[in-house]
Amino acid sequence: MAHVPCLITVQGWKKFVLVLICLCILIYCITSLFSHDRQMWDVNFNDWNVTGDNCGVTCKPEQHTFYIKTGDSNLYGPTICYDGKIYISNELKNYGRGLNILLIDDKTKKVTDIRSFDTYEDEAPLIRFLKKTVPENGIILVASFDDASQNLKEDSRRWLKLYGSKAVTDLSYREGFVMVGQRGLNEGLAVEFVVKKRNAAFAPYVEKAGCFDIPLGEQHSVELLLPDVLYKQEISMGEVLLNCGYEGVCQADSFPVRIDTGQSDKISFQICVNGHVMMSDALNKGGRGFNVLVIDSVHLQPTATIHVDTYNYDSTDLEVFLESLNKGDIVIAVVRDEASRKLSHPAKELLNKLGSGHIQNLKFRDVWYFIGQNGINGFTTYEQISYAGVDGEWPKALENSFCVPKKITGRQIIPDPEVHRNDERRGFCKKYKGYYELCDPAHVDDIITPVKILSQQLETNKIYSTPILIIPGMNHNALVRTLQTTLMQPGINTDFVTIFWDEKFPEYGELAGLFKFQNQSIPGSLRYQDQVMKAISAGLRLFPEKDYFIVLEEDLLLTADFLNFMSQCVETLGMDESLIGVSAWNINGYDELSGNNSLMYRVEEFPGLGFMMKRSALKLLIEPQNFKTCCTHRVWIGWNVKPELEGEMLVPDVSRVFRQAIQGAGNTDEYIQAIFNRPRVANLQSDVLLTGMNKLTNTAYEELIVDDLKQSIVVLPGEITLCYQSGGFIKEFNQSSQGTPISVFYKQDHTHDYTLLNKLIKCFGFYVPDKYPPRNLHKGLFRYYFMKRNIYLVGSETIYYPYLPQDKISEVNPGTGGG
Numbered sequence: 001m002a003h004v005p006c007l008i009t010v011q012g013w014k015k016f017v018l019v020l021i022c023l024c025i026l027i028y029c030i031t032s033l034f035s036h037d038r039q040m041w042d043v044n045f046n047d048w049n050v051t052g053d054n055c056g057v058t059c060k061p062e063q064h065t066f067y068i069k070t071g072d073s074n075l076y077g078p079t080i081c082y083d084g085k086i087y088i089s090n091e092l093k094n095y096g097r098g099l100n101i102l103l104i105d106d107k108t109k110k111v112t113d114i115r116s117f118d119t120y121e122d123e124a125p126l127i128r129f130l131k132k133t134v135p136e137n138g139i140i141l142v143a144s145f146d147d148a149s150q151n152l153k154e155d156s157r158r159w160l161k162l163y164g165s166k167a168v169t170d171l172s173y174r175e176g177f178v179m180v181g182q183r184g185l186n187e188g189l190a191v192e193f194v195v196k197k198r199n200a201a202f203a204p205y206v207e208k209a210g211c212f213d214i215p216l217g218e219q220h221s222v223e224l225l226l227p228d229v230l231y232k233q234e235i236s237m238g239e240v241l242l243n244c245g246y247e248g249v250c251q252a253d254s255f256p257v258r259i260d261t262g263q264s265d266k267i268s269f270q271i272c273v274n275g276h277v278m279m280s281d282a283l284n285k286g287g288r289g290f291n292v293l294v295i296d297s298v299h300l301q302p303t304a305t306i307h308v309d310t311y312n313y314d315s316t317d318l319e320v321f322l323e324s325l326n327k328g329d330i331v332i333a334v335v336r337d338e339a340s341r342k343l344s345h346p347a348k349e350l351l352n353k354l355g356s357g358h359i360q361n362l363k364f365r366d367v368w369y370f371i372g373q374n375g376i377n378g379f380t381t382y383e384q385i386s387y388a389g390v391d392g393e394w395p396k397a398l399e400n401s402f403c404v405p406k407k408i409t410g411r412q413i414i415p416d417p418e419v420h421r422n423d424e425r426r427g428f429c430k431k432y433k434g435y436y437e438l439c440d441p442a443h444v445d446d447i448i449t450p451v452k453i454l455s456q457q458l459e460t461n462k463i464y465s466t467p468i469l470i471i472p473g474m475n476h477n478a479l480v481r482t483l484q485t486t487l488m489q490p491g492i493n494t495d496f497v498t499i500f501w502d503e504k505f506p507e508y509g510e511l512a513g514l515f516k517f518q519n520q521s522i523p524g525s526l527r528y529q530d531q532v533m534k535a536i537s538a539g540l541r542l543f544p545e546k547d548y549f550i551v552l553e554e555d556l557l558l559t560a561d562f563l564n565f566m567s568q569c570v571e572t573l574g575m576d577e578s579l580i581g582v583s584a585w586n587i588n589g590y591d592e593l594s595g596n597n598s599l600m601y602r603v604e605e606f607p608g609l610g611f612m613m614k615r616s617a618l619k620l621l622i623e624p625q626n627f628k629t630c631c632t633h634r635v636w637i638g639w640n641v642k643p644e645l646e647g648e649m650l651v652p653d654v655s656r657v658f659r660q661a662i663q664g665a666g667n668t669d670e671y672i673q674a675i676f677n678r679p680r681v682a683n684l685q686s687d688v689l690l691t692g693m694n695k696l697t698n699t700a701y702e703e704l705i706v707d708d709l710k711q712s713i714v715v716l717p718g719e720i721t722l723c724y725q726s727g728g729f730i731k732e733f734n735q736s737s738q739g740t741p742i743s744v745f746y747k748q749d750h751t752h753d754y755t756l757l758n759k760l761i762k763c764f765g766f767y768v769p770d771k772y773p774p775r776n777l778h779k780g781l782f783r784y785y786f787m788k789r790n791i792y793l794v795g796s797e798t799i800y801y802p803y804l805p806q807d808k809i810s811e812v813n814p815g816t817g818g819g
């Protein structure tokens with residue numbers, strides 16, 4: 001390489017000077033090679049006689065010969081020859097993927113070990129070999145086969161450099177590597193070669209041969225790089241902490257321990273044993289990563305400590321240390337700052353064997369402490385973990401004192417950690433932004449598990465195997481609340497809950513997964529109503545054998561008894577052909593205008609939002625020609641389900657879903673404001689028994705109304721018109737008649753004449769714009785619950801008008817004239 005400039009043709013004396021310079025460089029190179037007492041040649045002629053004397057190399061008498069050939073792709077094994085003998089070869093079949101290594105003792109000059117490390121798979125065994133097995137000044141001859149780089153990470157490369165390598169930094173996937181190194185050899189002094197792959201699948205194989213002296217060159221001690229282990233006499237005692245802060249006296253054969261994990265990377269951790277601080281940042285070499293203190297189980301005194309920075313370096317030393325414990329040794333461990341980054345799987349397994357039930361949950365910046373014992377049967381109870389925040393915020397510190405017995409009793413099952421960590425949700429939160437509640441650091445680890453229902457009888461209820469179709473809108477935080485309140489329903493079976501997501505946005509599909517719900521993609525639509533229809537069609541196809549479906553539209557919160565409520569309705573629904581479904585939402589369910597949570601109505605409309613419907617009804621609804629006429633409006637305007645769908649819905653007086661207030665542009669419509677942005681009532685009790693369900697079927701309901709009308713107090717429209725004319729509301733009724741229904745009979749010009757009705761109900765606090773009829777009518781009857789009474793507004797064109805008492809007829813008619 002150095003004589004490349006010589007190839008340039010230059011005239012005259014300049015040429016002479018150049019040649020001279022080149023020669024000098026060449027001589028320098030050669031002498032510097034010899035000054036390091038090592039040399040290497042390319043073996044690029046086919047008749048190299050490796051089996052011949054000295055691996056085919058002639059060296060100075062005190063030198064050692066080698067011949068190393070890398071593997072040829074992943075087909076032909078590597079060869080390592082040392083001092084005339086082949087130790088590793090294709091024929092010997094003692095090679096493997098990764099790095100193949102011959103270990104030579106620097107004193108006897110004999111081969112003491114032949115190993116193969118699959119560094120494609122795992123670097124830990126190699127690190128352990130380089131760090132712990134190879135004695136001081138040991139010499140290694142290395143040949144790669146197939147790929148050696150995939151898992152040759154920071155730590156194993158660092159250790160190869162401690163054997164004199166420099167080139168290993170450049171080793172990449174399926175490239176060749178040849179090396180002769182020595183433990184402690186200064187970086188760059190090893191005999192080595194990396195073959196680059198370029199565009200080929202594998203780097204071509206190379207053969208290198210040469211001579212080396214022992215030692216190979218200038219060395220330094222690697223022992224300084226080994227971990228901070230202290231034994232008995234080396235361990236210092238820290239300040240006194242009376243009884244380690246334990247309140248009470250430890251009995252014989254037990255000793256006091258206090259653990260404090262410190263704060264962030266600022267305040268040190270502390271381990272106190274027998275009334276003295278025994279380990280901290282400032283004491284016995286404690287620090288970032290793993291800190292371990294060993295207590296012998298006979299004298300209950302500290303016998304060893306180790307600190308391993310498992311944030312920066314591999315955990316091999318910790319593993320070796322833990323493996324070397326005596327039977328019965330008690331192990332106190334505390335992590336500090338960050339300890340998870342390089343904590344290996346074998347290290348965690350060792351800790352599991354010592355009684356840890358939670359070490360496998362340790363992630364970035366989590367803190368953890370543990371007291372276990374070599375030979376424990378099961379899992380220790382002296383263990384706690386505290387999780388860092390989603391964005392690596394420092395966790396809450398742990399602090400505790402106990403009396404630890406000579407023999408720690410293990411538990412057969414892992415004790416529940418005091419806090420859970422919801423990695424799935426953390427992952428979701430990292431990926432998608434803007435989920436303020438779901439991803440709130442204080443709640444991100446919450447785990448909601450479905451609650452069982454207590455009653456055996458209810459378990460067989462159809463409702464618990466009824467499909468629930470959730471149709472998200474744009475507000476993702478609102479969707480989270482819908483999902484949360486759905487999952488909280490006692491008896492919920494997540495197999496039947498499906499979220500229908502727009503195929504362009506898989507985010508909601510993943511969200512479904514977090515809640516263990518099912519997901520189904522549907523083609524996107526411009527209008528939410530089209531989305532609803534697509535979801536219902538898909539739902540019907542998905543569950544062809546189901547007769548009932550629950551549909552949840554966007555932005556809903558379910559009350560705690562939502563499913564329980566539906567379970568009480570489903571039977572009535574089945575008994576009555578004239579019912580098509582149950583709504584969970586009462587559009588008239590305002591504060592003060594509803595309030596009897598066991599009361600249900602029959603209404604001739606379709607209030608939507610959250611409902612259960614018969615399959616037959618849904619099928620009719622989604623017929624394209626029907627859908628066009630019935631359902632293109634949002635539900636609050638009203639779905640016109642007639643005439644395709646003859647039938648009524650059951651509606652509770654007190655809603656079982658809560659629709660969040662509508663915000664944002666485009667919703668300034670006074671009517672929408674009136675419907676959604678004023679106080680509404682939703683049931684807050686957990687289990688409500690619906691009474692009178694048997695009176696909700698077709699004929700029974702008519703009897704109930706007639707009974708009520710017959711015993712009702714008739715209030716004259718005149719009294720009420722006074723109220724609305726003065727702009728006031730009805731504030732109270734005659735107290736002594738508490739609970740008695742009130743009826744108001746009023747005059748209509750024809751069946752659909754609601755002019756007067758619209759005015760009358762304003763007195764009760766309802767708001768209905770003139771262009772819309774009042775809601776929740778049943779055969780023209782307007783019914784609701786007000787001041788603990790049933791209120792009936794009976795028009796003259798309804799079938800109920802004949803129940804107007806004879807003596808009042810004359811009083812009703814004149815009162816209507818002025819309307």
Ligand SMILES: *[C@@H]1O[C@H](CO)[C@@H](O)[C@H](O)[C@H]1NC(C)=O
Nearest residue numbers: 047048049050051052053056
């Ligand atoms: C290689 O060397 C050995 C030992 O000296 C000899 O027996 C053998 O014939 C040689 N092989 C070749 C191909 O020269």
Ligand SMILES: *[C@@H]1O[C@H](CO)[C@@H](O)[C@H](O)[C@H]1NC(C)=O
Nearest residue numbers: 506509510511513518519520
């Ligand atoms: C939807 O559910 C299927 C099967 O349950 C699952 O494999 C898939 O990952 C889910 N889709 C999304 C977007 O999470």
Ligand SMILES: *[C@@H]1O[C@H](CO)[C@@H](O)[C@H](O)[C@H]1NC(C)=O
Nearest residue numbers: 596598599600691692788789
């Ligand atoms: C609530 O409604 C139910 C069912 O109609 C009825 O039995 C009950 O008496 C009502 N309660 C009150 C306080 O009005």
Ligand SMILES: *[C@@H]1O[C@H](CO)[C@@H](O)[C@H](O)[C@H]1NC(C)=O
Nearest residue numbers: 713733734735736737738740
């Ligand atoms: C209230 O009702 C009671 C009994 O129903 C009746 O005797 C009384 O006169 C009523 N009072 C008023 C102020 O209407």
